[in-house]
Amino acid sequence: MLEFTSRYLGTDAKGTRTFFVISLSSCIYWFLSIKGVIYEPFRQALGVTNAQLGFLLGVAGFVQVFGYLALGWIQDFLNIRKVIAFDLIGYGLIAMSLAIASHLPLWYLTIAFACFGLFGEALYWPTIQKSTRGLSDGVHQAALFSVQEAMRGAMGLFANMITLLLLMISLTPIAGARTAMVCYALLMIVFSVVVLHGIPDDFLHERRLASRRDQSAVVTQHQTSGVTLVRNALHMPIVWTTGLATMCGYTTYIAATTYTLPLLQQSFGLSDTQAAVYGLVNTGILPIVAALISGRIAKQFTDSPRWISLLFVACAACSIPLIVIPKHDSWLVVCMIVTCVLALICYATRAIYYVPIGEYDVPNDQAATVMSVASFLGYMPSFFAYPMFGTIIDRSITSATAYRIIFLIILLTSCAGAGFSVLGHRLIQRKQSRFS
Incomplete structure (x- = not known):
């Protein structure tokens, strides 16, 4: 084993x-x-x-x-x-x-x-x-990060x-x-x-x-060069493509995993039992399955941004029916299935957010700095996404209106994420061809 x-x-x-x-x-x-x-x-x-x-x-x-x-x-x-x-x-x-x-x-x-x-x-x-x-x-x-994400999901469950x-x-x-x-x-x-x-x-x-x-001498030297290291990381295009793609993915992830359940409850009258089952599947089982599958599939591509861009496209495709489906009880099962698929895609994307940086072959002595700058960009939605989605829900006339607006945002961020991922793919391909 x-x-x-x-x-x-x-x-x-x-x-x-x-x-x-x-x-x-x-x-x-x-x-x-x-x-x-x-x-x-x-x-x-x-x-x-x-x-x-x-x-x-x-x-x-x-x-x-x-x-x-x-x-x-x-x-x-x-x-x-x-x-x-x-x-x-x-x-x-x-x-x-x-x-x-x-x-x-x-x-x-x-x-x-x-x-x-x-x-x-x-x-x-x-x-x-x-x-x-x-x-x-x-x-x-992709294998390393996806298995690690699956382990985190299993531990969370x-x-x-x-x-x-x-x-x-x-x-x-x-x-x-x-x-x-x-x-x-x-x-x-x-x-x-x-x-x-x-x-x-x-x-x-x-x-x-x-x-x-x-x-002591080395530490002093490193302390004085910290700003330079961050500046050098900011000058790497792969940091921006990865960080901005992650920002789009994380915004979508917050919407799909945090606000889907209350929206379903308000729009379709989801019962407590249904909500419990949905929550267990959505936050407990899907992360494990998605991470393992995503890492396995990503290895079949020449670089992970190609797979990530496809995941963003799939995410956008899932958001379209959720925008147009009538908010009636008869559509509850369909919406639950589609939102679970959407969450599965978000977890699959999250499992390999930062794989492109490793594929770009960033040196180990710069890895933490580069990862930190990319994480700074990627997790910025923790500031604006929660207040934004909460305000949309509170100020919308009906829950159905809030539902449509949030999934429209998912559609837009998914399209943007796909674009940034394509740019990341081109950067990796260009560097690989340069050293081949």
Whole structure:
């Protein structure tokens, strides 16, 4: 099994084991995933209002996106296993404080959620991307990222089931939420030990520094060249095509996976049972299936942007019937099927968002910086998409009107994403032909 997996991922047995440890470190996301399963108990456990929780999540998102740009370059010079372990410990300790303490002041919660954005995204995610990208050559990038995305999906499904189980066996919903919060915080801290033992100390480092004096000199040099590294990344066309395509894909992803369910409930009167089944399929099963299939298919293309552009076209094609279908109960099943297909396509695209950068053969010593800048562009919708879609729903005269507007936006962003992906394909082809 290990040999087959290594061959599929394009790495050796040691690299495969490292890959699994890196991928499993995504347990860092489990703490905030509680809100997606038991939102109200989680909010009450924190002792905040809906508006305050929205503000806290916005703080985390702000630190996340701008942290990519401000801190991503630093991670090209840090020890990978120590960064991941530090993120897990830092996140876990702060999460534990929220789990065991009640009636915390808003200023403390604000700092805590800012730290979540720092440890769980700004310092963590570019390191994971760099590590995954450096495990194999450009040919196997789609396999690496798609398998990793499938593992994240499977872990998310498992975490959701554990959260629901803890809720069911606890005396009160708030107690269930706090139990889950404690368990996931402890898991992060424990897994940091696994990271320190499972990832080689010299992973992706071609040489060690000879002395502390040399290390200090190198760090000083890197600090002064951080702006230059970011500027160099911004001058790479592949960063812009990948980042802007991801921005389009992420906007579509937010609409298809977050707002489809409430729109179906408001427009078609979806029952609670139907909503539960739909939600389980849409957020639990589809991500796993889509990621594995997408990575497998992407390997059949000369480069991933060609496959991504086709996914965007398919996404646009799904949005058209959703715009024109009458909002009557008789069309409910059809709309549920089409929206599930749309979500499947969005998950398939998400699995290989940043594969083009690996295929462009960006050097390992620049990978974190390049990934950070691309992530900064790609995840910008976390600022504007949620307020935009929420405003559309609140201010539309009817839910059917909001439904059509949102899927029209999906149509437009999908077309734009296809265009950026085609440009990315041409960049990769041009570079490959230059060195062939």
